[in-house]
Every structure is written in structure tokens, then in C-alpha cells.
Amino acid sequence: MSVNKQQVTVGVDFGTLSGRAVVVSVADGAQLADAVHEYQHGVLDRTLPDGVTRLGPDWALQFPDDWRNVLRLAVPKALARAGVTADQVIGIGTDFTACTVLPTTADGTPLCELPGLADRPHAYPKLWRHHSAQPQADRINALAEQSGEPWLARYGGRISSEWQYAKGLQLLEEDPELYAATERWIEAADWIVWELTGAESRNVCTAGYKGIVQDGAPPSREYLAALHPGFTGFTEKLDHPLSPLGAAAGTLTARAAAWTGLNEGTPVSVGNVDAHVTSAAARALDPGHLLAIMGTSTCHILSSDVLAEVPGMCGVVRDGVVPGLWGYEAGQSGVGDIFAWAVRTALPEEYAQEARDRSISPHELLTEKASAQPVGAHGLVALDWHSGNRSTLVDHHLSGLVLGLTLDTRPEDLYRALLEATAFGTRVIVEAFEQAGVPVTEFTVAGGLPRNRFLTQVYSDVLRRPINVIGSAQGPALGSAIHAAMAAGAYAGISAAAAAMGRVDRAVYTPDPARADAYDGLFAEYRELYHHFGRGSGGMHRLRAIRDAARRPRETR
Numbered sequence: 001m002s003v004n005k006q007q008v009t010v011g012v013d014f015g016t017l018s019g020r021a022v023v024v025s026v027a028d029g030a031q032l033a034d035a036v037h038e039y040q041h042g043v044l045d046r047t048l049p050d051g052v053t054r055l056g057p058d059w060a061l062q063f064p065d066d067w068r069n070v071l072r073l074a075v076p077k078a079l080a081r082a083g084v085t086a087d088q089v090i091g092i093g094t095d096f097t098a099c100t101v102l103p104t105t106a107d108g109t110p111l112c113e114l115p116g117l118a119d120r121p122h123a124y125p126k127l128w129r130h131h132s133a134q135p136q137a138d139r140i141n142a143l144a145e146q147s148g149e150p151w152l153a154r155y156g157g158r159i160s161s162e163w164q165y166a167k168g169l170q171l172l173e174e175d176p177e178l179y180a181a182t183e184r185w186i187e188a189a190d191w192i193v194w195e196l197t198g199a200e201s202r203n204v205c206t207a208g209y210k211g212i213v214q215d216g217a218p219p220s221r222e223y224l225a226a227l228h229p230g231f232t233g234f235t236e237k238l239d240h241p242l243s244p245l246g247a248a249a250g251t252l253t254a255r256a257a258a259w260t261g262l263n264e265g266t267p268v269s270v271g272n273v274d275a276h277v278t279s280a281a282a283r284a285l286d287p288g289h290l291l292a293i294m295g296t297s298t299c300h301i302l303s304s305d306v307l308a309e310v311p312g313m314c315g316v317v318r319d320g321v322v323p324g325l326w327g328y329e330a331g332q333s334g335v336g337d338i339f340a341w342a343v344r345t346a347l348p349e350e351y352a353q354e355a356r357d358r359s360i361s362p363h364e365l366l367t368e369k370a371s372a373q374p375v376g377a378h379g380l381v382a383l384d385w386h387s388g389n390r391s392t393l394v395d396h397h398l399s400g401l402v403l404g405l406t407l408d409t410r411p412e413d414l415y416r417a418l419l420e421a422t423a424f425g426t427r428v429i430v431e432a433f434e435q436a437g438v439p440v441t442e443f444t445v446a447g448g449l450p451r452n453r454f455l456t457q458v459y460s461d462v463l464r465r466p467i468n469v470i471g472s473a474q475g476p477a478l479g480s481a482i483h484a485a486m487a488a489g490a491y492a493g494i495s496a497a498a499a500a501m502g503r504v505d506r507a508v509y510t511p512d513p514a515r516a517d518a519y520d521g522l523f524a525e526y527r528e529l530y531h532h533f534g535r536g537s538g539g540m541h542r543l544r545a546i547r548d549a550a551r552r553p554r555e556t557r
Contacts, residue, residue: 005088006025006026006027006084006088007025007026007027007088007090007490008023008024008025008026008032008082008084008088008089008090009023009024009026009089009090009091009092009093009481009482009484009485009488009490010022010023010024010075010078010079010089010091010092010093010260010262010481010484011024011092011093011094011095011474011476011477011478011479011480011481011482011483011484012070012071012074012075012092012093012094012095012192012477012480013094013095013274013474013476013477013480014067014070014094014095014096014097014188014192014274015097015274015295015476016043016097016127016128016129016295016296017038017039017042017043017296018036018037018038018039018070019036019037019039019066019067019069019070019074020034020035020036020037020070020074020474020477021034021035021070021074021075021077021078021477022034022078022474022477022478022481023078023079023081023082023084023089023481024478024481024482024501025501026090026485026488026490026501027500028500028501029472029478029481029482029500029501029502029503031472031474031478032081032082032083032084033078033079033080033081033082033083034078034081034474034477035073035074035075035077035078035081036074037069037070037073037074039062039063039066039067039069040063040066040069041062041063041066043060043061043062043127043129044059044060044061044062044063044124045059045060045061048061048118048119048121048124049063049118050118050119052119053119053121055121056132056548056551056552057132057547057548057551058130058131058132058134058396059121059130059132060126060127060128060129060130060131061121061124061125061126061127061130062100062124062125062127062188063112063124063125064102064110064112064113064125064191065113067188067192067195068195068259071192071195071196071256071259071260072259072260075092075259075260075261075262076260076261079261079262086261086262086263086266087263089262089263089266090266090267090484090485090488090490091248091266091267091268091269091484091485091487091488091490092196092252092260092262092266092267092268092269092484093268093269093272093277093480093481093482093483093484093487094189094192094193094196094268094269094271094272094480095189095271095272095273095274095276095277095476095477095479095480096187096188096189096192096271096272096273096274097127097128097188097273097274098128098187098188098189098206098209098210098273098274098275099128099160099162099163099164099167099187099206099209099210100125100126100127100128100187100188100189101125101126101164101167101168101185101186101187101188101210102124102125102126102185102186102188102191103122103123103171103178103179103181103182103184103185104182104183104184104185104186104191105181105183105184106183106184108184108186108191108194108195108200110123110124110125110191111123111124111178111181111182112124112125117178120175120178121175122170122171122174122175122178122179123178125188126167128162128297129162129296129297129333129387130162130167131161131162131333131387131388131396131397132161132170133161133166133167133169133170134161134166134388134395134396134397136161136165136166136167136169136170136173137158137159137160137161137163137166137396139169139227140159140165140166140169140227141157141158141159143223143226143227144159144219144223145157147223147226149219149223150214151212151214151219153309154214154309154315154316154317155212155313155314155315155316156309156310156311156312156313156314156315156391156392156394157309157311157312157394158312158394158395159212159394160314160390160394160396161396162210162333162390162396163209163210163211163212164185164187164210164211164212164238165211165212165219165234168185168231168234168237169227169228169231169234172228172230172231172234173228176230179230182237183237184200184237184238185234185237185238186200186202186238187202187203187206187210187211187271189203189205189206189271189272189273190202190203190206190271192271193249193250193268193270193271195256196250196252196253196256196268197249197250197251197252197253197256197268198250198253198255198256199249199250200240201240201243201249201250201270201271202238202240202241202242202243203242203243203245203270203271203272204242204243204244204245204317204319204320205245205272205273205276205317205320205321205327206271206273207238207242208315208317208318208320209273209276209314209315209317209320209329210315211238213242214317218235218238218239219235221233221235243270244270244319244323245270245272245276245277245319245321245323245483245494246269246270246483246486246487246493246494246497247269247270247486247487248267248268248269248270248487248488249268249269249270249271249487250267250268251264251265251266251267251268252264252265252266252268267484267487267488268484268487269480269483269484269486269487270483270487272479272480272483273299274293274299274476275291275293275299275301275329275331275476276299276301276320276321276327276329277476277479277480277482277483278291278293278301278446278447278470278475278476278478278479279291279301279303279321279322279479279498280479280482280483280494280497280498280501280502281446281470281472281475281476281478281479281482281498281501281502281503282444282446282468282470282475282502282503282504283498283499283502283503283504284301284303284442284444284504285303285321285322285494285495285498286303286442287303287304287305287306287325287439287441288302288303288304288439288440288441288442289302289303289441289442289444290302290430290433290440290442290443290444291444291445291446292426292443292444292445292446292447293445293446293447293475293476294335294336294445294446294447294448294449294450295335295336295447295448295449296334296335296336296337296340297331297332297333297334297335297336297337297387297390298331298332298335298422298426298447298449299329299330299331300328300329300330300331300391300426300429301321301327301328301329302327302328302329302330302433302438302440303321303322303325303326303327303328304325304326304328304438304439305325305326306326306437306438306439307326308436308437308438309436310328310330310432310433310436310438311392311432311436312330312391312392312393312394312432313328313329313330313391313392313432314329314330314331314390314391314394315328315329316328316329317329322494322495323493323494328433328438330390330391330392330429330432330433331390331391331429332384332389332390332391332422332425332426332429333385333387333388333389333390333396334384334385334386334387334388335384335422335449336448336449337386337387338384338386338387338400338418338421338422339363339415339418339419341386342366342411342414342415342418343362343363343366346411346414346415347362347366347411348411351365351366351411363452366411366412366415367415367452367454367455369410369411369412369415370412370413370415370416370419370454371416371454373412373413373416374518375461375515375518375519375522376518376521376522378404378409378410378412378413378414378416378417379404379406379409379413380402380403380404380405380409380413380414380416380417381402381403381404381417381420381421381522381525381526381529382400382401382402382403382414382417382418382420382421382526383398383400383401383402383421383526383529383530383533384400384418384421384422384424384425385398385399385400385401385533385540386399386400389425389534391428391429391432392428392429392432393534393535395534397540397541397544398533398534398540398541399540399543399544401529401533401540402414402417402418403525403529404417419454419455419458420458420462420519420522421526423455423458423459423462423463423519424462424522424523424526424527426459426462426463427462427463427523428527428530430443430463442468443463443465443466443467443468444467444468444469444470444504445459445467445468445469445470446469446470446472446475447475448473450469450470456469456508456509457509457512458519459509460509460510460511461511461512461515461516461519462516462519462523463511464511464516465511466506466507466509466510466511467507467508467509467510468504468505468506468507468508469504469505469508469509470503470504470505471502471503471504471505472503478501478502478503481501482494482497482498482501482502483497485497485501
């Protein structure tokens with residue numbers, strides 16, 4: 001079969017700062033072309049698009065039309081680069097960051113697009129890293145523990161401020177008028193499919209991990225009423241039949257076909273989360289195979305035939321990744337974001353000039369200098385909580401820390417300590433699984449960060465495990481393309497589709513025993529700080545409260 005006649009699918013990955021589309025061969029998963037569209041508005045964390053309306057601390061919003069522009073611009077560009085026609089495309093699939101959630105009308109119109117609401121912060125989609133609902137999350141957890149809610153253990157004992165209920169309760173309490181106007185409260189993963197098909201659908205993945213649906217049911221009305229009398233009907237804004245992953249949610253409307261350059265009637269797969277969909281792309285579907293998707297944050301996805309209560313996990317959901325298995329999710333709220341922070345704040349001009357002179361990035365320069373050190377030579381240990389801690393503490397009012405700074409500390413010392421801290425955070429998560437009786441037998445990495453070979457080797461040494469690497473630079477988009485092939489009927493199930501279209505290189509990194517021994521000593525120091533500041537001292541919370549009070553707009557003080 002010639003290249004221009006082969007069947008293909010399109011996968012579209014909606015990330016934090018951009019969206020990307022890939023065109024993939026259905027026969028073998030070969031990536032024929034891709035295209036990226038950077039969001040015009042990026043992350044709204046200081047003001048709304050009007051440039052006037054200020055946002056409070058820990059806010060992070062997005063602009064829905066930035067997402068539509070990925071369909072309008074990136075998809076046609078990828079098709080053109082691949083040299084394929086619309087007739088060759090048998091399906092399209094999408095994935096999204098989560099929990100990125102938005103309020104809409106009954107027909108799916110985002111409230112921020114309605115007349116008179118463009119200056120209302122709560123009318124906009126709340127990005128996954130919107131953490132200002134931590135007080136609401138704290139109350140959700142305290143009441144659930146007090147009343148013995150059976151679903152709480154499935155989430156490691158704590159619901160995150162990133163998830164649907166904390167953000168929804170924040171909307172109710174801070175803008176009740178908009179809460180009343182919200183007819184649908186929907187994950188962006190499902191909203192974008194609505195835009196493509198013209199019909200609402202809800203996927204089992206986001207409903208389980210972000211929407212507290214366990215054993216087919218959400219939290220009770222009585223529990224919600226105890227949280228806030230006006231919150232009793234919140235589940236009505238979410239309620240919709242759930243669709244299995246890889247199923248067809250519908251087909252492209254004429255409007256969506258015009259945006260994308262595809263044929264009207266092309267099958268669209270059910271929405272999915274960027275991390276979870278990558279498991280198929282990395283062939284990480286077997287029980288015990290943990291996948292770490294490493295980017296601005298890291299998500300850890302593990303399928304298992306064991307159901308256990310794992311403290312501090314983001315959730316465990318039946319069929320949440322693979323039909324018939326329990327899918328566990330854990331994560332770290334800041335990883336690549338922390339490295340970017342180090343470059344923004346701790347890179348002296350002489351280092352920046354050296355990077356420019358050598359035509360390399362500051363990250364490459366700092367990595368090169370840091371990798372020349374023996375383990376422990378910097379005398380530092382850091383906590384990777386600049387964006388709070390997702391697992392295992394589930395507390396986004398924690399903050400970063402570096403211990404051991406001296407006048408001799410150099411930028412590369414700090415940079416290496418932060419790289420190591422994220423590896424230590426992953427080790428805490430792996431140990432939590434195993435201590436709860438959920439084996440981790442294999443470890444694979446995906447995302448942009450594994451391109452840093454030194455970083456990935458640090459993870460191998462810290463974890464004392466071989467590390468596999470996904471064989472695609474666009475793991476989530478490839479995963480969405482694989483699910484699109486399922487929705488189109490090209491494969492009978494996710495395992496068969498992943499075996500044909502997925503990509504993984506095994507044991508690319510192996511641990512060095514001497515470095516692993518040295519890291520055990522540093523990890524012991526990390527673990528002591530982890531427990532002291534995460535479960536003992538309230539100093540980080542007090543500093544956060546002082547900061548928030550000082551930053552609060554003067555008229556509300």
C-alpha cells in the first residue's frame with residue numbers, strides 16, 4: 001500500500017501552553033507529521049484578557065478559543081505536512097490536561113463568552129494548576145473523613161484542590177450568581193469533544209479521577225448539603241452517562257469539519273486525559289507497569305489487578321486506563337515548572353552570556369555543569385513543592401525549600417538539587433504503592449523532560465530501577481490517535497491497538513550502584529524534611545497566609 005493511500009488517524013493533545021496535532025499510520029503507529037499551536041493567551045494567572053481585571057494568588061485560567069484555534073490551525077497544518085487527504089483519515093481523538101474544568105450553558109457555551117461576563121474570573125476555565133480552591137478542598141476532606149464517606153479511601157484519603165468539587169465549591173462561594181448560571185460543569189477533555197461532535201459526552205476517566213465517581217455513583221446529596229446548602233445540586237451540573245475509553249463519542253459536525261479540514265462524519269473518540277492516554281502510546285498497559293509523564297508537572301499512571309488503599313494517591317478507578325484493571329494515578333504538581341523557575345530566578349548574566357555564546361539553552365548549560373559533580377558535592381537537599389504537593393501529601397499550600405545554601409553555592413548546585421528533588425518525590429510515590437501492596441514491576445518515562453539524559457539517569461539511580469523511554473516525542477497525541485483508531489473500529493481493543501501503534505525503548509537507562517548508594521543518603525535527608533514540613537511544621541502554611549494577605553487587593557482587605 002502506498003503512503004498516500006494508507007489509513008491514518010489524527011491525535012490532538014491540548015497541553016498547558018500549546019496544543020499539538022499528529023497524523024499517525026493506523027497500521028504501525030508511524031508518525032507522519034505534526035504541528036503545534038501556541039495558545040495566544042497562555043495561562044491567565046495575573047489578569048484576565050482585558051489586562052485590567054486582576055486575579056488573586058494561585059489562580060490559573062485559560063481562554064476557550066485558544067483551544068479551538070488548535071483545531072483550526074494545527075490540525076490542517078499537520079495534514080498538509082503529512083501529505084494525506086481527508087479521505088484517508090478514519091478517526092480523530094483528543095486528550096486534555098486535567099482537571100481543567102469550565103462552566104457552560106446547557107448548549108456548551110463557556111460563560112466567559114457570554115455578553116457581560118468577560119470580566120468575571122469565575123466565568124473562565126480553571127486550569128489544572130489553579131490552586132486557590134485549597135480552603136474548599138480542606139473542608140471537603142475534613143467533612144468526608146468526619147462522616148466516613150466510602151469514596152475517600154479511593155483517593156488516598158484526600159481530594160485535591162485541583163479537582164472538580166473543590167473548584168466548583170469555590171465558584172459557588174465566591175460568585176454564587178455565576179454558579180447559578182452554570183448549567184454544565186465540564187472537563188475540558190469532554191468540552192472539546194462536544195465542540196467536535198455537537199453533542200455532550202462524558203468519559204469514565206475524568207469522571208472517576210477528577211469527579212469522584214466511584215462504583216457508578218458520585219458523592220451523596222446529603223454530604224454536599226453538609227458542605228454548603230447551595231451545593232446540594234452540584235452533581236446535576238455533571239450528570240451524564242459515562243462512555244468507555246476508546247469508544248466513539250460521535251462524528252465530526254460540518255462546523256468542526258470546516259475547522260479541521262477533515263470530512264464531516266469522521267468518528268471522534270471519547271475524551272481522555274493527557275497522562276492516561278499516553279499509557280497506550282508507551283505500551284504501559286500491563287499490571288505493575290508505571291508510566292511517568294514528565295513535563296511542567298508529572299503524572300504517574302499505573303494499572304493493576306490489585307485494589308488497595310494507597311495513601312495520598314490522586315485516585316484509583318476501575319477501567320480508568322485499561323478495561324478490566326484498576327488504574328491508579330499519582331503525581332507531582334511541579335517538575336519542569338520548577339526547573340524553569342530556577343532559570344528565571346537564579347541564572348547570573350555571565351551564565352546567560354555563556355549559553356548565548358555557545359548557542360545552547362540555559363537548561364543545557366546548567367545540566368552540563370551540574371552533571372560534572374559527584375553525587376552530594378553541592379551539599380544541598382531540596383523539596384520539590386513550588387506548586388504544592390500532589391502526591392502523597394495532597395496539599396497545594398506547601399511550598400519549595402532548599403537546605404544547605406552557603407556563599408559557595410553556585411547556580412548549577414541549586415539546579416542539580418532541584419532535579420534530584422523531583423526524582424526523590426517520584427521515589428516517595430513508588431514506595432507508597434509498594435508499601436500498600438501494589439507492585440511496581442516496570443518503569444517508563446514519557447513527555448518532554450526525558451530528553452534531558454542526565455535527568456533521566458538521576459531518576460534511574462535514585463529509584464534503583466531500569467528506565468524505559470517512550471519511542472515518540474508526542475506521547476499523548478499518539479495515544480489519542482491510537483484511541484481514535486479504536487473508535488473507528490480498526491482494532492478490537494486497547495491492548496491490540498497499543499501493540500501495533502505504540503512505541504517504547506526498554507532499559508535505556510540502568511542504575512549505577514555507587515551513585516545509587518550515594519543517593520540513598522540524600523534521600524534519607526529528603527524524607528526527613530518531607531515528613532517534617534509536610535506533616536509536622538505548619539510554617540509553610542503560615543507563610544502562605546501572610547503572603548496572601550499582603551497580596552490581596554487593597555479594597556478587599
